[in-house]
Amino acid sequence: MVFCATVPQRLELLAAAGTLEELGGRTATGALARGHGLAAGATEELDYLAQELASLDSLLEGAAQRVVLAVDADAEAVEVVDERSGLVRLRPFDWEQVTAVFVDEAEARPAVERARSVLADDPVALAEPQRPGPVAELLAEHPLLWYLPTELEAVSAVLAR
Helix, strand or coil, X not given: CEEEEECHXXXXXXXXHCCCCCEEEECCCHHHHHHCXXXXXXXXXXXXXXXXXXXXXXXXXXXXXXXXXXXXXCHHHEEEEECCCCEEEECXXXXXXXXXXXXXXXXXXXXXXXXXXXXXXXXXXXXXXXXXXXXXXXXXXXXXXXXXXXXXXXXXXXXXX
């Protein structure tokens, strides 16, 4: 599973056309597991960590809310860029490979802004096990809402609030 950060404006374009270019993403790797004290076989925890990292990547894209796509990508479509942080490049894919869309509720916006300001000064900190206070607070207090890829109208409603 690859988790790709995006912004609300691109979400509908991606759904309509699939991807037109490579996307950056995060996935579970052995080095990511070791760096965060997780067992390599802890698939669910590693996927959640990769999703969290992608959600932090989305902060750096400037949107008011985090948006992450879960993509069931073929192994040959994924190129590992940085094993330690689970950073990958994902070749263009069909929208049918998207298994979930994750977004922030509108109430998370102040916490998103606080975390974004911290990460803007130190973007490397997003992949570290010890996260700065506002980043840890965002992740702990504002879990992303989960939607099926067929529920884009509901996602758009949440993002429009």
